[in-house]
Amino acid sequence: MEKYLAVDIGASSGRIFEAVLINKKIELKEIYRFDEYLKYEENTYFWDIEKIYGSIMSGLKKYFKENRQEDLSIGIDTWGVDFILLDSNDKILGRPVSYRDSRTNGMMEKVFGILAKEKIYEKTGIQFMEFNTLFQLYSLKLKDKSLLEKAETFLMIPDYLNYLLTGKKINEITNVSTTQMMNYKTGFWDDEILKITGFEKIKNTKLGKAGDIVGNISSEVQKELGIKRLNVILPGTHDTASAIAAVPHLEKEGTAAYISSGTWSLMGIESDYIISEKSYELNFTNEASVIEKKSRFLKNIMGLWLIQRVKKEYNDEFSFSEIVKLAKEEKEFISLINPNNERFLNPESMKDAICDYCIETNQKAPENIGQFGKLIFYSLAFLYAKTLKELEELSGLKIKGLNIIGGGSQNEYLNQLTSDAAEISVIAGPVEATVLGNVTMQAYAKGGIKSIEEGRKIIRDSSGLKKYRPEKNLKELYSNFLKLC
Template identity: 35%
Template sequence: MNKVHIAFDLGASSGRLILGIQKGETVELEEVHRFPNDPVVINGTMYWDIPRLFHEMKQGLKKVARREDIEIQSMGIDTWGVDGAWIDEDGQMINLPIHYRDARTAKVIEEVEAVMSQDKLYSITGIQKANFNTLYQLYYDKKYNKVIQAQGRKWLFMPDLLGYFFTGKLYNEATIASTSGLVDATTKAYSQEIFDTLGFSMDWMSELVKPGTQVGTLTPQVQEETGLGAIPVIAVASHDTASAVAGAKIEKENELYLVCGTWCLMGLEVSTPQLAEEVRLAGFTNEGSAKGKIRLLKNINGLWILQQLKKCLNDRDLSVDYPDIIEAAKAASHTYAIDITDERFMAPLNMEQEIIQACHEQYGVTLTSVGEVATAVYNGLGNLYQETVRQFEVLIQEEISTIHMVGGGTKDQHLCEVVSQMTGKQVIKGTTEASAMGNLLIQIQARS
């Protein structure tokens, strides 16, 4: 019987159940179940289909339960940050989690800034201003959502919410909470000053638990439905990037990580938060790490653009996949580049046309082929990585020689080459399933 741990790793486009099989000092990964994670738009609001996600996760557990060659030690869940849902006094979820790309929170930014400035918020949390920050979601909910005003009692981030469905336990894991804009980066506790200033209640939040904490076991109902026993559930580094960095096995503070998924995140693990105004203005954010340190990073709207480009091309019945786009980009030779950080690329109706229009506005050219359009994205990513590396070197006053590149983007050899060429740094390719690997490593350590 192989001893195994179960990692649920949910990203913005898909989720998966991956087994971590302990083989001596190594951990082998086996994907058991994969499922799509498609947002659903209802009356103009973009939601996460949390009932479907929970259903698919249980289908994965049913597959595992039928296995006779494994002995399950624990399970853990990691997801994207900032989003979540409300629980009422009876323990029921009262709203579908709303997608971070939904536009509703834009209307409250100025309202929040009228009582607490961005520089003040950053000096406490180290989190960059973004419409999707949990802080703005909670402010919107408690001011404009009458159902939540009346019934909302507890806020659970996405992995906490799923953990609650599986265990019946209420908690907030530390790394996922650190993405919210509500946590004091120095004390690593929820900021009383922010809660008091914005009229929030500390009662909304649950106990902050560290990565590696056993939060409960599968409920009797889930046990009966899946055919499993009382499997321990571990709160891992529940933010997928925190788990990915744990999976990248960073050893030194001057080694950069580049996590490539729907978002691309580049950063360092440092001992203390960097909260100075010049750091804020440079676009850095401070989030928690599995080690209890700070992940100083930049959040880049990266492979989302390529994902949406592929969708547009297939909507035109071109029947292309990523290898086709990559080969077309390698054959193109122009130097035009889009600004990856431009808000226009967050959620356009047609990503292909948005890229073409941006290049026309900036360079006076009209891109006509798939390769030309894709190359504008790759060049934009390369420019941004180059500039970000330079900023990190200025910040730490030390030359960076190595970039640990992990996540799905490592499958794209062209992207890896662009990173190496544009930054001039050694690129070490890690596992494509870095979040799952970090998730599993934390479970193994917790159960050892």
């Protein structure tokens, strides 16, 4: 029996899990949860990094007070793009600003005036989002250059937390790839892009890869936790990289695609890097995989954010299961939207945005939450089907199955609609994919498993997966959807 600790921190909440690997199965137990660390002061959204680290330490203190076992390991994953700057005395410079902040507004166009958009994509393979680290740093160069001049160290959020635990500075590549400053061919920072930011000291910090052992916790942390050994190991520190490491049916390249389903739906394949005029045009991204020299070739899709917002506008009167039930009962309502239309990114009212879209496209606007639910679930399923065809076209592969992982994999109605729309077998689960992928990389680093493929088999055997096969012919409705794209 082997035990591991996994810290999974999202943009809204963080959790610490104990994982037990026994008899080729993984058992998970949540041991601590924390939230409310995104702050807004003086017109700036920023992360309360002291609260995040303090919460991790509080959870570990609680755990080790009840469990005196030594020689465990721990891995931390978080969201991407955001970072910490340290001065020559290793003190934080400024605030760790959130990607949700508006400081990057208009920065992309300024950067493209220095280096062509197509050239940046050719070098990095990363899709363009205004909050990418490249544009955050360029914003600092224009608005607070003195801060960059004082900076000696750049650490991404999980890497800074690892530094606090160990005193060692390493940036892990799956997260570094999200900066849009890593050259995919070299696996290192791109000099031409770094010159744009004016912060070439970023290269001074070592780069590591998933599965690397950072080292034991520092003597100060040992004293605070009352233990002598806790090895810090790099999982895929980008949470999506960890989630995809846990996709149970990716052993053979090209046989399966995945959807990491939550607020956003991240849909793609694990493959060689795919960088072409067509992938650029369709806004696909190539983020680094936990498997060296492989890409998480994927597309961001506006996911369950749509129904989450509608649910909130109904004052949370309905549970998600009730919304699904009411959606199923709406037999006659067939209006559709393109979920990736920019108007749905963060409207004042999601209900109004959807209704206006329907009216503008000569469709009936939804009138109750069941109709909103049906419209959203059908539209997402059709967008998944469209994206699947794009994946096949761009990769030249015949995809035979689709894995849906994460919290959204619990929506059986959407899973079945996806199978129907894409005319493909769907496997749903595991729900806690990110944590399981985090643990898989720790087990691999410590020799508990011999390969990622073995880890995926263990996850498959440990999880209550559910399979869906096409039941309905939705071709006519799908044709109507394509007219909206």
